[in-house]
Amino acid sequence: MTFALFVEQLLNGVQFGTMLFLMSAGLTLVFGIMNLINLTHGSLYMVGAYFAVTVLSFIPNFAVAVVLAIPLTAVFGILLDKLVLKYFYARSHLEQVLATFGLIFVFNDTVRLLWGPASLPMPLPPSLDGSIELFPGLIYPTFRLVVLACGLLVAGCLYLLITKTRAGMWVRAGANDRAMATALGVNVPYVFTAVFAVGAALAGFAGMMTAPITAVQVGMGEPILILALVVTVLGGIGSVRGAFIAALMIGIVDTFGRVLLPDAIGSICIYILMVVILAVRPAGLFPARG
Amino acid sequence: MKSHTRKLPVLPVILFVALASVPLLASWLNDPFMIRIFTRILLLGVAAMGLNLILGFGGFVSLMHAAFFGLGGYVVAIMAHHEMYAEPLFGFIPGSSSLALTIPAAVVVTALFAILSGIVSMRTAGAFFIMITLAFNQMVFYLFVALQEYGGEDGLQILMPVNLFGLDPANRTSFYYVCLALAGLTWFGLSRIVNSKFGMVLRGIAQNEGRIRAIGIEPMRYKLTAFVLSAVIVAVAGALSVASQGFVSPADLAWTRSGELVIMAVIGGITTVGGPLIGAAIFILLEFFISDLTIYWQLPFGLLIVFMAAFCPKGLANLPIPLRNFWMRPRHA
Numbered sequence: 001m002t003f004a005l006f007v008e009q010l011l012n013g014v015q016f017g018t019m020l021f022l023m024s025a026g027l028t029l030v031f032g033i034m035n036l037i038n039l040t041h042g043s044l045y046m047v048g049a050y051f052a053v054t055v056l057s058f059i060p061n062f063a064v065a066v067v068l069a070i071p072l073t074a075v076f077g078i079l080l081d082k083l084v085l086k087y088f089y090a091r092s093h094l095e096q097v098l099a100t101f102g103l104i105f106v107f108n109d110t111v112r113l114l115w116g117p118a119s120l121p122m123p124l125p126p127s128l129d130g131s132i133e134l135f136p137g138l139i140y141p142t143f144r145l146v147v148l149a150c151g152l153l154v155a156g157c158l159y160l161l162i163t164k165t166r167a168g169m170w171v172r173a174g175a176n177d178r179a180m181a182t183a184l185g186v187n188v189p190y191v192f193t194a195v196f197a198v199g200a201a202l203a204g205f206a207g208m209m210t211a212p213i214t215a216v217q218v219g220m221g222e223p224i225l226i227l228a229l230v231v232t233v234l235g236g237i238g239s240v241r242g243a244f245i246a247a248l249m250i251g252i253v254d255t256f257g258r259v260l261l262p263d264a265i266g267s268i269c270i271y272i273l274m275v276v277i278l279a280v281r282p283a284g285l286f287p288a289r290g
Numbered sequence: 291m292k293s294h295t296r297k298l299p300v301l302p303v304i305l306f307v308a309l310a311s312v313p314l315l316a317s318w319l320n321d322p323f324m325i326r327i328f329t330r331i332l333l334l335g336v337a338a339m340g341l342n343l344i345l346g347f348g349g350f351v352s353l354m355h356a357a358f359f360g361l362g363g364y365v366v367a368i369m370a371h372h373e374m375y376a377e378p379l380f381g382f383i384p385g386s387s388s389l390a391l392t393i394p395a396a397v398v399v400t401a402l403f404a405i406l407s408g409i410v411s412m413r414t415a416g417a418f419f420i421m422i423t424l425a426f427n428q429m430v431f432y433l434f435v436a437l438q439e440y441g442g443e444d445g446l447q448i449l450m451p452v453n454l455f456g457l458d459p460a461n462r463t464s465f466y467y468v469c470l471a472l473a474g475l476t477w478f479g480l481s482r483i484v485n486s487k488f489g490m491v492l493r494g495i496a497q498n499e500g501r502i503r504a505i506g507i508e509p510m511r512y513k514l515t516a517f518v519l520s521a522v523i524v525a526v527a528g529a530l531s532v533a534s535q536g537f538v539s540p541a542d543l544a545w546t547r548s549g550e551l552v553i554m555a556v557i558g559g560i561t562t563v564g565g566p567l568i569g570a571a572i573f574i575l576l577e578f579f580i581s582d583l584t585i586y587w588q589l590p591f592g593l594l595i596v597f598m599a600a601f602c603p604k605g606l607a608n609l610p611i612p613l614r615n616f617w618m619r620p621r622h623a
Contacts, residue, residue, distance in 0.1 A: 031417065035417075037417050037420060037421075084596065087600065088599070088600075091599075091603070092603070093351055093416055093417055093420060094345075094351045094552075094556070094560075094603070095599045095600075095603045096599075097351055097353070097420060097549070097552065098552070098553065098556060098595060098596075098598065098599035098603070099595070099596050099599035099600065101546075101549045101552075101553070101595065102591075102592040102593065102594070102595030102596040102598075102599060103592060103596060104546075104592070105588040105589070105591055105592025105595065106588070106589055106592035106593055106596070107592075108588060109586045109587075109588040109589035109592065110589060112586065113586055113589070222545075222546075223428075226424055226425065226428050226545060229421040229424055229425065230421070230425045232421065233418060233421045233422060233425070237417070237418070263436040263437075263438070264433055264436040264437055266436070267432040267433070267435065267436040268429045268432050268433050268436075271425055271426070271428065271429035271432075272429075274422075274425055275410050278410055278414075278422065279410055282413050282414055282418075283418075
């Protein structure tokens with residue numbers, strides 16, 4: 001493996017990892033605070049991408065489309081929470097799994113009805129479509145660098161929001177001990193809504209940023225949902241810091257596994273990693289509840 | 291004075307008589323496709339009953355049972371594949387198209403995988419368990435997608451006809467009765483297990499694992515045994531299902547299939563042994579009829595699942611309870 005190839009794969013891995021983190025940040029908080037297993041998180045990823053493609057067809061400007069589609073996805077997430085998921089907070093995990101699994105069926109078919117069964121391309125503006133020579137021997141697609149930069153930027157903002165602000169303190173308190181946080185005067189329903197909206201926006205953003213690389217299609221969020229669940233479990237449920245580290249780890253291990261190992265092992269190496277880590281630390285790397 | 295009258299299992303007897311008459315009805319209606327649908331119902335019903343040992347009676351929501359189903363199927367298909375090309379598996383295991391040999395092989399392979407995955411996943415509970423089993427399911431899925439030798443994403447066609455003690459699964463009616471016998475055996479066997487001392491401990495774990503430990507029983511052995519047993523039942527159903535269809539692909543072990551098995555079990559009622567069989571029948575017939583009406587069958591179907599989760603989460607077998615609660619609810623709280 002040459003140095004250039006190594007750097008290229010490392011960039012790919014970190015980029016994949018940051019996208020995974022955007023997905024898992026919402027998932028881990030929703031689970032940590034509301035105790036809700038939300039399998040529709042992958043649908044939010046898909047819906048975000050469809051919103052962006054639709055806005056793009058009216059306003060042919062990539063940045064504007066993404067900026068407009070993010071609040072749309074957040075509103076969609078709030079509606080989903082208020083109309084359905086709210087009623088399942090206090091129910092058993094089995095009922096939550098059933099309801100959100102049924103909702104995946106509903107969303108997939110609704111998207112198929114509205115946008116058609118064929119996958120949609122998400123065209124990039126010429127300024128982002130090319131490649132850049134990072135150093136002699138390594139030519140890297142510009143858009144992947146943009147995704148990487150955006151992902152790290154959002155992750156950094158989220159980190160500051162959660163560790164340095166009062167709202168972030170409420171969220172951490174909620175994830176750590178909901179009853180105690182309520183007793184101390186945190187407006188938990190308000191925090192719920194805010195967390196759900198931010199989680200939806202992050203998942204939608206991840207979908208929009210991945211869409212130009214893959215394509216926008218029905219069910220696109222499901223494989224990434226399960227990887228995000230793996231990240232959540234590995235990082236420790238409710239821990240954003242754990243999710244970040246686990247997401248980068250999964251992204252890098254998966255990318256290098258596929259390059260270096262034989263196919264059959266390379267495609268499952270992240271699950272083997274998960275098994276090994278959980279065998280040593282059953283509650284994940286950084287459990288939020290001590 | 292305690293009465294020892296044994297309740298006659300009226301419902302199961304009626305159900306099995308009805309199921310046994312399906313081939314007659316099919317030939318009378320001249321609708322051979324009906325036998326195939328009901329074969330599918332029986333096999334998925336067996337799988338759902340097997341899943342329910344750990345789901346309903348053990349209290350563990352497993353989303354990896356499609357992996358066991360597919361694993362059982364892949365063992366049968368791969369062994370037949372190696373028999374056809376007359377090249378031993380790993381260089382020393384001869385292929386076989388005899389289900390009498392390959393189903394036990396499927397059981398052994400699945401049991402080994404269930405022990406390994408169970409040791410890791412059974413140490414956790416609740417949401418962790420759900421997410422870990424989901425990950426295990428994906429692991430098996432991507433493993434078979436990556437195995438180009440066995441068709442990869444496209445799946446593996448069984449070109450060498452398999453047989454069960456000489457019976458060809460293409461003989462639909464006879465094969466249907468084999469599946470019916472398996473369903474009956476599973477129902478009977480699981481009833482015995484659930485009502486045994488082992489089953490009592492298992493149900494106790496579902497209610498309160500701490501108390502079981504407090505009375506001096508180590509729960510892990512019981513949980514793991516139930517998990518492996520449940521996996522093996524599902525694998526046998528998967529093996530027969532693949533033998534009947536002559537084809538297996540990674541789609542058979544997608545995580546959504548695991549979710550569908552859970553839904554079947556819940557529709558029928560997870561507090562009963564036979565409920566999941568009825569749930570499988572309802573699920574498959576609904577899917578069949580709604581998809582006949584519209585290509586957007588997932589939309590009404592998904593809504594039905596959401597409503598069931600909201601209003602009738604204990605399944606049809608327990609429907610009288612919410613009704614009773616509704617009628618007998620105190621008017622003033």
